[in-house]
Amino acid sequence: MEPGLLARRTAMAPLLEYERQLVLELLDTDGLVVCARGLGADRLLHHLIRLHCHPACLVLVLNTQPTEEEYFINQLKIEGVEHLPLRVTNEIASNSRYEVYTQGGVIFATSRILVVDFLTDRIPSDLITGILVYRAHRIIESCQEAFILRLFRQKNKRGFIKAFTDNAVAFDTGFCHVERVMRNLFVKKLYLWPRFHVAVNSFLEQHKPEVVEIHVSMTPAMLAIQTAILDILNACLKELKCHNPSLEVEDLSLENAIGKPFDKTIRHYLDPLWHQLGAKTKSLVQDLKILRTLLQYLSQYDCVTFLNLLESLRATEKAFGQNSGWLFLDSSTSMFVNARARVYRVPDVKISKKVKMSEKMEIKEEQGQVLICASDDRTCSQLRDYITVGAEAFLLRLYRKTFEKDSKAEEVWRKFRKEGSSKRIMKSNKRAKTSQNKERASAKEKTLKKKKPRLTLTQMIEKSEELEKEENVEEDHRREISSSPESCFEEIKHEEFDLNVSSDAAYGILKEPLTIIHPLLGCSDPYALTRVLHEVEPRYVVLYDTELTFVRQLEIYRASRPGKPLRVYFLIYGGSTEEQRYLTALRKEKEAFEKLIREKASMVVPEEREGRDETNLDLVRGTASTNVPTNTRKAGGQKQNGTSHSIVVDMREFRSELPSLIHRRGIDIEPVTLEVGDYILTPEMCVERKSISDLIGSLNNGRLYSQCISMSRYYKQPVLLIEFDPSKPFSLMSRGALYQEISSSDISSKLTLLTLHFPRLRVLWCPSPHATAELFEELKQNKPQPDAATALAITADSENLPESEKYNPGPQDFLLKMPGVNAKNCHSLMNHIKNIAELATLSQDRLTSILGNAANAKQLYDFIHTSYAEIVSKGKMKK
Structure with missing residues (x-):
């Protein structure tokens, strides 16, 4: 969070009722905790870290990121914990790491350092109280954490192992995935806490926030574009299935194609065979990625940004001469026509008021601190510009920036917008006088809202007076722009719309009421939004984009502050892929938990799973191969060689x-x-x-x-x-390389x-x-x-x-080219002579004693001492 927003720092809220129940169960028996996204896996880890922040304990924390470690340490510092966790990195010398471990407390260390310290006994294994594992679903992929746990359990039979994860969908792939994870963790207890758990559901229902769902209707042009993209997407999926019949049909459905994990799914199936696939299949995979991006841009950004992406796609295809097949479909034509119509034609007033940004402007009129959350920085920047300068000015500036090189395009744009504006004015003049007064009053209120000064978090504290003077100058321009549609174009024409907003600000802020715009994803600090939520304590939260994890965080935030009101606005396009994507994520998580519940009911866990005795075969070191020969004459093969x-x-x-x-x-x-x-x-x-x-x-x-x-x-x-x-995938040669000439590259x-x-x-x-x-x-x-x-x-x-490499390799190669010298006698020859000049002075008898072979010595002697004239005279060489 940027400095200066609030002087106070709030500690993490105490554990909720169901969280305390889970912690008590986990303290009693080690296990793997799988909870729903956003339900507080990090809160459980933080609580257990706090319990062991004492010199008498030594607890290792695995699989955390540096930003997460910094967040946990700062929270513990705010809560007044004296013995804070330590971070062991490459900056600490290997000789001094033993002293760090013996100080006790909680240790954050990289996996590579812990592996080396366990192997070299640099860490006191018998003194370790236990290990906490974060993101436990990755324990199979990240081999180092599993290696650390095996080394720990081999040397320490008493310490605990507790693991946490909030990704239930990750256990939905593979055969017995959760059982294999538990085997690598050396735990035999599985704790499942989905959102529909009785304890979770009943508690959160008692403290649920006020939710207002605003289903914004898509414009006819947006609906037509979405339908066209879905048609093209479906056609590409069918063609992909035809070219690759081995692919799972269920995973290649249209519903899964609009979801975020689809790219990983398709790569999972095709990566091992990528070098064997034809150009058509690779092109289809790329087309699917482009079409998914178009779907995201349609609901995420404005009409100018979407059109710019479409035009750039067509220009790229023309430049490289590799046209995708979907560009020639009828649906593609419909998509281009409607995308241009959104930019070059003013829609009806009633329809234009139903877009997401307009709805958000009305919500902003609520009194109280407001937190607006969008998916990424780009969307946040557009929302901030929309609020400060208005829709028309925002789109015109964006259009000029995007199509500034195309002067004809700007003339066409102005022509269509002016014609549309005049039609809209004539249409509005036919309305009743009372409705005109209402619209003028509403426009006046929105104009006053626009006149609120715009400041970033740092600018609120510094240079506030100077910025307010600049804002007063810009307010006059906005008042003129808002006066009439005709004057709008005249004033915009000569204005650059410099907003004086810091481009590197993580989020924008507006005063009276305090309004913060923050991205949901893409922050370098994963807890930035959590900090803003707990420190600002907004009265209203506007979700411009829905994200499952943050929705659950809002539920916990409301439940941890009983008595404080919270209203959450969901802005979502009704009947859009955006809504379907969110519902699909909910359904997949629910199905994943249902599968885990069934697996837990039928799971057979051996008693020795935790490895607290010598009966766990996973801790036994030695080869399981039957190819190694065994001497059965000694004790029937039971007595093995003791050499390690x-x-x-x-x-x-x-x-x-x-x-x-x-x-x-x-x-x-x-x-x-x-x-x-x-x-x-x-x-x-x-x-x-x-x-x-x-x-x-x-x-x-x-x-x-x-x-x-x-x-x-x-x-x-x-x-x-x-x-x-x-x-x-990998192959030394491509499919057609066998018919090509050999290349040195x-x-x-x-x-x-x-x-x-x-x-x-x-x-x-x-x-x-x-x-x-x-x-x-x-x-x-x-x-x-x-x-x-x-x-x-x-x-x-x-x-x-070594003895064989004490000499210069150049003279060695020269010697080996001479007759009578080979790899067996070359080193003997080099040990007895200093250089080539000395070799020329040796007699044949001396060469025989050195080389150990008279025939080789004669060949070498004759090669050195026979003159060129003698060879020519004997006819052994042609001139």
Whole structure:
């Protein structure tokens, strides 16, 4: 929140009745809490953090963002907590982190740091009171948190694990998703708190705010445009199904297509096959994205912005010569015609008064502090401009800014608007005198409202007198503009409409009454709107755009302040995709909770799930593979070799899943900062791991070549590991590349050149991290273990070279080209001579003793000492 709005800072409201009930249950038994969006998962986490802010406790908090951590710490500071949580980041040296942990309290730390500290015993595992996990639905995707919990439970059997999430829809994908999450969390209790829970519903119904739903009717042009877009969208979906019969038909419905998660759904199905898809399918996916954007712009922004997007789409298609098929449909023509009609023709007065912004202007006449919430910064900026300068001036300024290069377009616009204005005046003159008086009075009131000074939050405190003087000058212009439709165009023509509003302000503010415009999404601080809500304490809240999470937050805000009135206005286009999108989000969350309730009823949870004893098989380290040979002559194969295997791993590799899988197979991990390689399997084997994107980038910028030089210099067995992601597409060659000429820019060509330059380099292709971990275990069989200190001492400029790499590679290559010299005797020859000049002085007998082979020595001696003339005279070489 911007400084200066309010001097006081309000603490978080106390827990509600049903929240206290949930906290008591959670304190009694560890578990996973799944609550509805906006019902206060962050409030529960905040309360548990506050309970453990004491030096006698040591509680770790996982999966939080820096902005969230800062919010929790500030709230605890406001509430007067003495022992505030600490944040462990890269700024704290590794040697001093143990002292930070032993101070106790609550610790916010990044997952990579915690993994390394657990592996190196830098954190006192036996002293940890417990772990709190936020956004628990991501525990399977974010492998580091699951690794931390497994390390914690292996070393600490008494500490608690409590997890929270407010995304029930995330558990609706995959087979037994919630059960797999609980298995990784080591909890056996599932707490479900949907909005329709009896305790939640009964309590919030007793303290519900006054809700006013305003269903704004869409104009005929908007309805026609929406119908056209939906028709085109449906046609694209049908064509996509025809080209890809394997796609789920239910997910490709028109109802799901207008929802926000549709892009993720379609990419989920097509990403693994993206490189195999034809150009038509890829074009259809792009068209679906464009059409969804058009639907959003139709209900979100003004007519000028929507037309500008349409015109830019058509201009782009013409410029690149790649026309989408939907541009030639009849629905597309209807969409363009109606979009232009909205800009170049003045609609009827009765219809124009029903748009969302006009409704909001009437709501603004309420007395009391008003909070207006829109979806993003752009919408907030347009609302602020609409309130301050009026509809006509706002649209004209926006039109000039958008189409300023097209002078003919402005002339046409003025012509149509003037004709429409004259028709509207003639039509209004036929009305009764009483209705004219009412309209004049209403216009006068709205003009007075427009004359309120406009200030941002910072400007309210600073330079207020100076800005008020500037506002008085602009008020005169607005009074002239509002006097008549004809004079409107004459005055606007010579005015720039400089609003003096800070462009980087997070939200706008208007005085008398205090009116704040704030975006729902897109803020760098996720709790910015929550702060505004609790500090301003508005009497009225206007939802220009509906967002499920904030609607629930308003319910909790009203319930936590009994006796204080709150009226919420819902502005929504009736029968629009905007309304359908909101209803679909509600329905999907309800269905997700119903599915979770059924799964909980039939779920079989083993008694050892929490891992508080040694019976949990998930905590057992060791390979489950049957391919590893076992000596059955000793105790029937039960007695295994006591040698522990280890791998030296670079610190940066802990962002991937591979270290966790290696550790799970019973191989110890030694985390150090390596300059050469990523994994040291044996004293002679070094592995450089590359994902597909990293491989392409390293080949293009030459970094991989430098890394291969370093590995080949210091290790006898350099290895390049190329690891695939099963959910991401990749192919070395495209479908038509086999019929094209070989190019040096191709990935396959660069890999071929790399193997030619480094004959000892081995390339491993692994389809997943699980396959890589199994391959590493097989490569380490019957091999010595690496030394972390030795691997750490090897740098790009290190002088500790192996025996085979003590010499300059240039002369080595030169020697190997000579007759009689090969890879077996080359190093022996270099150990006995200083340079090539000394080699020319050696006798044949001396060469025989060095090379150990008389035939090789004779070939080398003859090559050096036979003159060119002798070779020509013998006819062995042509002139």
